[in-house]
Amino acid sequence: MPIYLYWGEDGFALSNAVKTLQQKTLDPTWESFNFDKISSEHSDAVMQALNQAMTPPFGAGDRFVWLVDTTLTQRCSEELLRDLDRTLPVLPETTTLLLTSATKPDGRLKSTKLLQKHAQIQEFSPIPPWKTELLTRQVERVAQETGVKLTASAVGYIVEAVGNNTRQLYSELEKIRVFAGDTNTALAVDAIAPLITASAQNSLKLVAAIRQGNTASALELVADLVRQNEPALKIVSTLVGQFRLRLWIKLMQETGERDELVIAKAAELNNPKQLYFLQRELSGISVRQLQRSLPILLDLEFALKRSADETLVLQTKVIELCHVFRRPK
Template identity: 65%
Template sequence: MAIYFFWGDDDFALTQAIQKLQTDTLDPAWASFNFDRITPDQADPVELALNQAMTPPFGMGQRFVWLVDTTIAQRCSEDLLAELERTLPAIPETTTLLLSSHSKPDGRLKSTKLLKKTANVQEFGLIPPWKTDLLHRQAEKIAETYHIQLTAAAFDYLVEAVGNNTRQLHNELEKISLFADGNSQSLDVGTIAPLITTSTQSALQLSSTIRQGNTPVALELVADLLRQNEPALRIVATLIGQFRQRLWIRIMMDAGERDDKIIAQAANIGNPKQLYFLRQELASISTPQLKRAMPLLLDLEYSLKRQGAEEVAALQTKIIELCQLFKPRSTSSK
């Protein structure tokens, strides 16, 4: 018996894990007979999956039953819970049962507690864009699978370029691996930069342009990002991460903290040496400015997520407001 529950919003990592599990389970010659993919639009999908899981495989290999986008970890009736409690422990060793969901399981539910007892539960969640340390570790781990080495600065550039987009991270590292062609030396920024699609890099440029109060250039960058089919929410996530990081640094500077390691840890900065440049940047930006910027960005994120705002208009409006906030003024204080 092998039961798995995969969940999370990282579609690429989730799909990869499912494909690997499917490959490890099925005999290619008998895959069409022993693979069942059960979707939410089918009648009684959970009961159907459990029935198929109890069915012996044909020929060689195991049976692989995949219950797609199940909601049993968010809501589960008493009758369905009783069926799960009866069937899950009895699933034969010749079956691999996979349940997947994009939503976080509700730990209070009896069905979730049952899954934690009987299944191998794995999370595949996107790393928040502002948690650069975790993004670095993810990039380093995946780079190892492609047998390539990068300098620290090259990893910095790669993480800034792709953000938390794991699909693009794999694509970029695959390109770099093909280019390296077995070269065991660490590749630097100058080597990898021409190979990488830098949509997030452009979003970082947008963040910098906003802090300079340059409205025309900021609007051009927004238009360019949208032409590259960069999702509006990803643009906003990058901006939020950048401004939150600088707000933390500014607050700690105002409080008199001088230890770069402490400031870097609070602001999720992997390399404390970056603070030298960030301090120079923040010399012309005040704490009140950064504090007023955060509600504008969070309001933009909320309007895009919850209210279905028209992306172009919403982005343009808030970008103008943000640029006005940071626009240099010779006669008034910031």
């Protein structure tokens, strides 16, 4: 009775995991008989899923029951909880029951605790953009999956260009795979750069323009990102991660820390060699300026989540940020 709970906001990664589990469970010949995808919009969705899960499969393969966008880990009636408690332990071995949700399970609920007891739970949340070590591992893993060989510098370039956008990562690596053909040579940056849509790279250029107090350049980059349909909240996420990283480094410098490995670890910087360039970059910037940038970014995120005009609020807050970092003449 394999039971799974997949949750998280990275819909592309979650969808891939569902496909893998589905292929592992179902016999393609009998798929139409043994696959049930049940939307949680129906009032009796959970009971439908449990009833189907108790049904033996037809023909070869197992039965696969998928309860989509379930709210069981956010709210659950006592009656439904009793049904779950009675059914989950006795599901047939020939059934795979999958529950998916974008929302983090509420660990206080009895239904969540019941699923923790019976189900394999896996999180599919985007990696925070400042956790470059995890992003690097993700690029290396997906490159291996897709059969693409990359140099270390090429991996780093993709991390900067794609960020934590899993869908784009797979798309870019598939392009590179087709381009590379059957070559066994690890591809370098100059070979892959022309193929990659570097929206995250433009976000990093935006960081540089703001840090330099260059309002005109920053507004131009905002316009470019909007034209590329880059989600505004993703732009904010990159900005927050980059300014947070720089604030940590500057604070460590101000406290007198000189050990680069200690600073890199505190700032969650994957490549300590990058620290030299970041320290040089920060030589003319104060802790106070970096501290002032974060509340502005918080206001920007709040406005976007309240459905403000994305382009207008991005432009306004970027101008404010540039004023913070503008050097007196």
